[in-house]
Every structure is written in C-alpha cells, then in structure tokens.
Amino acid sequence: xxxxxxxxxxxxxxxxxxxxxxxxxxxxxxxxxxxxxxxxxxxxxxxxxxxxxxxxxxxxxxxxxxxxxxxxxxxxxxxxxxxxxxxxxxxxxxxxxxxxxxxxxxxxxxxxxxxxxxxxxxxxxxxxxxxxxxxxxxxxxxxxxxxxxxxxxxxxxxxxxxxxxxxxxxxxxxxxxxxxxxxxxxxxxxxxxxxxxxxxxxxxxxxxxxxxxxxxxxxxxxxxxxxxxxxxxxxxxxxxxxxxxxxxxx
Amino acid sequence: xxxxxxxxxxxxxxxxxxxxxxxxxxxxxxxxxxxxxxxxxxxxxxxxxxxxxxxxxxxxxxxxxxxxxxxxxxxxxxxxxxxxxxxxxxxxxxxxxxxxxxxxxxxxxxxxxxxxxxxxxxxxxxxxxxxxxxxxxxxxxxxxxxxxxxxxxxxxxxxxxxxxxxxxxxxxxxxxxxxxxxxxxxxxxxxxxxxxxxxxxxxxxxxxxx
Numbered sequence: 468x469x470x471x472x473x474x475x476x477x478x479x480x481x482x483x484x485x486x487x488x489x490x491x492x493x494x495x496x497x498x499x500x501x502x503x504x505x506x507x508x509x510x511x512x513x514x515x516x517x518x519x520x521x522x523x524x525x526x527x528x529x530x531x532x533x534x535x536x537x538x539x540x541x542x543x544x545x546x547x548x549x550x551x552x553x554x555x556x557x558x559x560x561x562x563x564x565x566x567x568x569x570x571x572x573x574x575x576x577x578x579x580x581x582x583x584x585x586x587x588x589x590x591x592x593x594x595x596x597x598x599x600x601x602x603x604x605x606x607x608x609x610x611x612x613x614x615x616x617x618x619x620x621x622x623x624x625x626x627x628x629x630x631x632x633x634x635x636x637x638x639x640x641x642x643x644x645x646x647x648x649x650x651x652x653x654x655x656x657x658x659x660x661x662x663x664x665x666x667x668x669x670x671x672x673x674x675x676x677x678x679x680x681x682x683x684x685x686x687x688x689x690x691x692x693x694x695x696x697x698x699x700x701x702x703x704x705x706x707x708x709x710x711x712x713x714x715x716x717x
Numbered sequence: 718x719x720x721x722x723x724x725x726x727x728x729x730x731x732x733x734x735x736x737x738x739x740x741x742x743x744x745x746x747x748x749x750x751x752x753x754x755x756x757x758x759x760x761x762x763x764x765x766x767x768x769x770x771x772x773x774x775x776x777x778x779x780x781x782x783x784x785x786x787x788x789x790x791x792x793x794x795x796x797x798x799x800x801x802x803x804x805x806x807x808x809x810x811x812x813x814x815x816x817x818x819x820x821x822x823x824x825x826x827x828x829x830x831x832x833x834x835x836x837x838x839x840x841x842x843x844x845x846x847x848x849x850x851x852x853x854x855x856x857x858x859x860x861x862x863x864x865x866x867x868x869x870x871x872x873x874x875x876x877x878x879x880x881x882x883x884x885x886x887x888x889x890x891x892x893x894x895x896x897x898x899x900x901x902x903x904x905x906x907x908x909x910x911x912x913x914x915x916x917x918x919x920x921x922x923x924x925x926x927x
Contacts (some may be wrong), residue, residue: 606723620789623820649822656819 469626471542473515477660478705479508482694486663489600490633491519493658494643494666496608500681503527504608504703507535514541514551518601521587521592523555525611526643531639537703553590553631556582561615578595578627587629591638601637608643609658610651619650623657630661663687770899778811784822786833793827800834842867852879865896 474480483505485492492509493717503526510532513520525678529543536543546552557571564572571579587604589590594602606629612622632638644655659665667684680698683705694705697714706714774781781787787796803812816831818824832838833857841925856864870879876897901909911919 619822623786623789653820653822656817660817660820 473511474599477511477702478655479504479507479696479703480512482683482705483508483664483666485509485512487639489663490639491630491639491658491662492639492664492666493532493575493662494641495655495659496643496645497667497669498531498647500668502643502645503535505666505668505683505697506541506605506641507532508703510536510543510605511640512539513541513603514602516568517551518600519598520546521553521555521584521590521594521602521604523557523587523604523606524536525557525609526607526645528558529554529556534643548606548696552646553594555583555590557611571615575617579613579615580621584625584628590633591632591635595635595637598662599637601639603639603641604632605641608645609654610645613654615648617674618691619653622654626654626658668704685699771806773803773809777809778813779809781812781814781818783855784814785814787829788821791808793830797830800831804834813825851882 474484494502494505496622510520513670522532533543537618543552549556561571564570568574570582573579591602592605609622609626612625613619617625625640629640629642633640642658644651644658646652646655665686667686669684670681671679678697679695680703681696683694683696693708694710695701695711696705697711704714774846784796787799792798794912800814803809814831816828818828821827836857837854839852839854842853844848844850851867851869854865856866858864867882869882870878871876872878
C-alpha cells in the first residue's frame with residue numbers, strides 16, 4: 468500500500484478501518500456534534516477504491532459536498548459526470564414543491580418513503596450495471612424524514628428496505644442519523660442493532676474545548692475504540708483520548 | 718435455575734426475552750417478514766403474520782425476531798392479538814420472542830402487556846460487580862406459582878450456565894474494607910507519638926483562658 472492511500476494516511480479513515488466486508492455502517496450524531504466529516508471522509512475512501520456511490524442528501528447541499536471534497540482531495544461533480552456517483556437531492560425537490568403538496572410534501576407519507584426507496588434502487592441498479600465494483604448507498608441523514616412528517620414506524624421500515632438492499636452482492640449501506648430526541652434514538656438504535664460498524668460522534672461531555680472538537684466511538688462486534696478529534700479548516704486530526712497535547716502542539 | 722426452567726418439559730409456553738439475547742432452534746423454517754415490510758415489492762407474494770400463525774402445526778416452536786419490528790409493521794393491537802392466538806392455540810409447543818425495548822416509545826406500557834401474556838419473561842440487566850451478565854426473570858408455573866429471580870449467566874464454551882447471585886458474606890466484606898492498623902511512629906523519622914509520662918503531664922496541664 469502506498470503512502471498515497473488515504474485509508475492509511477488519513478487520520479479519520481485509518482481510525483475507522485472500513486473494509487469491503489462492512490456492509491451496514493451506521494453513524495450516530497449526538498447533540499451538537501457534526502458527524503458530516505465521517506461521511507465526507509468515507510466518500511473519499513469510496514472514490515479512491517474506485518467504487519460507486521449513491522448519495523442521498525437531506526442535510527447538506529451538493530455544493531457543500533463538492534467544497535469539502537475539494538479540500539479533502541476529490542472532485543465529486545467530476546465523479547458524477549463519469550457516472551461513478553449518482554446524487555439524490557430531496558432538498559432541491561422540497562424547495563421546488565413548497566406551496567404544492569407534491570412529492571416529499573404530499574399527505575401520503577408512505578408514498579414519500581416508497582418513492583425515495585425506488586429512486587435509490589434505480590440509481591444503485593444503474594451504478595452497478597454489470598460492473599464488479601461495490602456500490603455504496605450513503606444517506607445523510609435519516610432523522611430528517613421525521614421533519615417531513617413521516618412517522619417513526621415508517622422510517623424504521625424504510626431503513627429496513629434500504630438495509631435489505633445488501634442482499635444484492637455489491638451493495639453496502641451507510642446511514643447517518645442525528646439524535647436529539649427519544650424518537651431519534653429509536654431510529655438510530657434500530658440501525659445500531661444490525662450494523663456491522665457503528666460510529667458514534669458526540670461532543671465532549673464537559674462542554675466546549677479549543678483543543679478537542681469531540682469524541683468518535685467505533686463499535687464492531689468484537690471491539691470498541693474511541694478517539695478524540697479536532698476539526699481544522701482543511702481536515703480532521705484524530706488521537707487517543709488524552710493525547711491531544713502530543714498531536715496538536717508538536 | 719433459569720436453565721432448568723428453559724429446558725424442562727412441558728416447555729413453558731411463551732418466553733419473552735427483553736434485551737439483546739439470541740435464541741436459535743433446529744429445523745428452522747424462516748418466514749421472512751423483514752425484507753418486504755410494506756409490500757412495496759409487488760413481485761413477491763406477501764404473507765400476513767396472522768395467516769402464517771394460523772397455519773402452524775402441533776409441536777412447532779415459533780421464534781419471532783423481533784417483537785418491536787412486528788409492532789412497527791402491524792401495530793400493537795394486531796401483534797398482541799396474533800401472539801394471543803399463538804399462545805391459546807393448542808399444538809404450538811413454544812413461542813419465543815425478543816423485545817428490544819429501546820425501539821419503542823412507552824416501553825413500560827408495552828412490556829407490561831407482553832409480560833402479562835408471557836409465561837417466562839427474561840429481562841437482560843446491566844453487568845454489576847462481576848463480569849457475568851445478569852438477567853431478571855419472572856417464571857409462571859402451571860400451578861399458578863410465580864417465581865421472580867435475578868441470576869447471573871455466562872457461556873462456558875457452548876454451555877449456557879446460570880447461577881443464583883450469592884449474597885456476599887458480611888464478615889468477609891468488613892475484613893476487606895477495614896484498613897490495616899497503621900503505627901504512627903513508623904510513618905516518619907520525627908517523633909509523633911507521646912510516651913505515658915508525656916501524656917500524663919499533658920493531661921495535667923491547665924490551659925489559660927484569656
């Protein structure tokens with residue numbers, strides 16, 4: 468493996484150690500923390516490994532992903548042109564439907580998630596179409612379906628459908644959910660039970676710090692590891708809890 | 718004791734496991750209610766939980782994974798009705814289900830409904846002091862007697878071993894918590910203690926009160 472391999476050189480990716488066998492990855496964003504960097508770093512790994520990506524973004528605009536991607540070293544829009552990435556942008560559709568009760572804003576909420584599921588399935592089929600590579604479905608983030616008025620049981624069922632996509636060899640699913648209420652907990656716990664890897668991003672319990680932005684906990688069946696991380700303008704540094712002084716003030 | 722309740726014949730009818738324990742059985746027929754929950758995939762012929770339940774034969778053991786998801790799919794009333802049907806139906810030997818209480822709102826109410834229906838309800842508790850897992854179970858005997866117990870469990874290879882939690886001996890606890898006597902003279906090279914004559918003269922001294 469060369470030094471250029473971000474799975475080794477990048478602090479976040481080398482901490483996460485996501486392999487091809489990790490088919491279900493759940494990310495939990497607690498309280499005021501921002502777990503978006505986990506997704507943007509995973510996208511870096513996916514593109515580096517020449518795998519395909521279907522990105523469903525409820526939380527950030529595609530411009531955001533493009534900007535962050537540029538800072539991390541990849542060009543998302545180029546990858547879209549090259550048919551390596553498919554984007555599903557509910558945010559854009561919702562803006563266009565304000566005032567009309569259509570699509571994401573329609574009354575029948577089961578229809579909302581059903582259509583989204585079929586859109587995702589279609590995109591993944593197009594991405595996989597005959598090639599050998601792995602296609603990753605990245606959803607950011609599931610708790611926004613609650614904001615759209617979809618009830619929790621429907622969201623759990625929708626998540627179930629998305630997770631069942633892994634029955635097709637070659638598909639892996641990454642789902643991010645923000646948690647700040649009991650119902651959010653239910654949705655996130657549901658994923659946590661079935662995930663191969665569960666990544667928890669929380670703020671520090673004691674409050675804000677200039678040295679440490681937050682805590683990442685990575686849980687697999689066999690092991691659990693924790694890292695503190697500090698977010699910079701152009702990247703993220705990770706280190707074992709308590710060792711910030713060695714890494715930040717060399 | 719828990720192990721014997723789980724294994725004695727006739728098998729206890731409805732085992733409700735709350736928490737995160739997996740149970741497996743032999744000659745398993747899988748009824749897949751997980752992959753097409755809402756019937757969006759029109760190519761598959763979706764079966765109803767109730768129709769599957771009514772088709773079960775004598776001697777069948779039903780394992781439902783998981784109760785919370787069944788409640789999501791069918792609603793509380795329908796799920797309760799199906800389980801009640803399974804329980805009262807002669808022939809079904811045993812029903813085992815797993816209830817993830819953190820997946821439902823109002824878990825106290827829901828767990829009470831299903832605990833009422835169950836004949837053995839096992840609740841996984843957090844570990845305490847020892848490294849073994851803990852379970853809190855309620856077992857309803859056929860004669861009407863109800864036994865509630867907290868036990869520890871562990872897996873020794875393939876064996877599932879349970880044991881009652883031993884009450885720690887108070888004498889032993891006292892012994893281990895009492896710190897050994899420390900002789901103050903040995904603490905430092907300074908003379909800290911008083912000899913008997915020094916103690917006497919100190920006692921005799923009248924302190925001036927101004």
